[in-house]
Amino acid sequence: MTVREFDARASFTRGASSRQDRLPGRLFRAAWLLGRFVRREPVGYEQYRARFGRPVHAFHGDLAALRAARIYRGTELLGS
Numbered sequence: 001m002t003v004r005e006f007d008a009r010a011s012f013t014r015g016a017s018s019r020q021d022r023l024p025g026r027l028f029r030a031a032w033l034l035g036r037f038v039r040r041e042p043v044g045y046e047q048y049r050a051r052f053g054r055p056v057h058a059f060h061g062d063l064a065a066l067r068a069a070r071i072y073r074g075t076e077l078l079g080s
Contacts (some may be wrong), residue, residue, distance in 0.1 A: 029058075030066055034071065038067075048062075
């Protein structure tokens with residue numbers, strides 16, 4: 001089917017990299033970051049990359065997700 005013949009775009013099937021397939025990995029990474037924050041261990045991109053092999057924008061996205069969740073330890077906002 002083409003746009004020329006049917007005046008509509010062809011449908012497509014999402015591959016294995018759809019958003020739902022990546023959610024468990026993101027949750028695992030967020031739990032790892034949260035554990036480091038709770039233990040007051042340093043969190044840097046170098047440790048994150050060594051552990052997960054993800055690019056820097058994924059690191060920043062995971063940190064932003066934790067900040068958006070507004071998780072506190074006592075009165076201290078974790079991840080800030």
